Amino acid sequence: MNKPLIDLIGVYRLDDDDIDYEYYGEVFNPQNAQNVYLVEMLIRKPLTEVSIGEITQESDLPLGYRQAPYDEVFLNEQGTEVISEKGITSPFRLAFFFHYLDFEKPMKTPFGDVVLPSCPDNGIPSRLKGKIKYVEP
Secondary structure (H helix, E strand, C coil): CCCCEEEEEEEECCCCCCCCEEEECCCCCCCCCCEEEEEEEEEECCCHCCHHHCCEEECCHHHHCCCCCEEEEEEECCCCCCCCCCHHCCCCEEEEECCCCCCCCCCCCCCCCCCCCCCCCCCCCCHHCCCCCEEEE
């Protein structure tokens, strides 16, 4: 049986010791990030065939106006090393922040819908700490 082209690895709630945070020199404020989650996916397609801006959730808004991945980072297949866009081979992991995630709706991707868990995991895995930075928009 063929594996799906995209798998959800996890959805993580942000805690103050989980990530590097930048907002005009301020320290992490959980109130500022209460509607932000880190999403991690395994993608089994070359990056050239992935339109990251098309990863979203169903909305009444047109595609270009919906929430989309923010501050994305590319990782190796195991999710242990950050890789540059030039070094990406399939499969790879994509980690990104997503604002106002609705856990009752699937994520829409170019490869089909991805069902979300009913609630996020608390904190991000230690293998991601220090590898991803949230810069508040």
